[in-house]
Amino acid sequence: DQQVKQNSPSLSVQEGRISILNCDYTNSMFDYFLWYKKYPAEGPTFLISISSIKDKNEDGRFTVFLNKSAKHLSLHIVPSQPGDSAVYFCAASLGGSNYKLTFGKGTLLTVNP
């Protein structure tokens, strides 16, 4: 069973517009959430994270929103740039002594010039 779900396999947006990537989770015990970005032939790289005690975290053009009651988080990229074109993975952690990350399947974002 997929505990972290990214239901949109792909997303296409115009340069300068907002990109919104969504992620749902089923395990209410997850207490830390991360987004990773992956370019072809490279490993995933950390982008931004949020603790379950917060509902928003912002870093430059990237903002992650967390809605615990809905078990939903989203990544907003504003403004989107062609260099943002990549696969974005949502991940969740139980924290504490359990260090493993559970990933979604990823969403391919294409930003068109």
Place this chain on the structure above:
Amino acid sequence: DAGVIQSPRHEVTEMGQEVTLRCKPISGHNSLFWYRQTMMRGLELLIYFNNNVPIDDSGMPEDRFSAKMPNASFSTLKIQPSEPRDSAVYFCASRPGTAYLNTGELFFGEGSRLTVL
């Protein structure tokens, strides 16, 4: 700074052959993870080590898969015998210790793309 180093980057082998994937974590990191990426299942955790000790191997598909971490700077993932359904990209990742407690951030290698014919 050297990141996580994986080898080989690409491996093509025939069904039934033994495959060994190698990983050198970032120096000073005491947790190491092996993930597998496929189109169908995304990124799946296979096994992870803490201070060279396997902590959770529940993601290892079956007995054909085995992983070792003989020291803090080296780990292997072995598949014997390999099957076509093992074709995937295998990622190794590492993480520092207490400074990153509860954050979960991992540092990934570039992956080993395995094709089993």
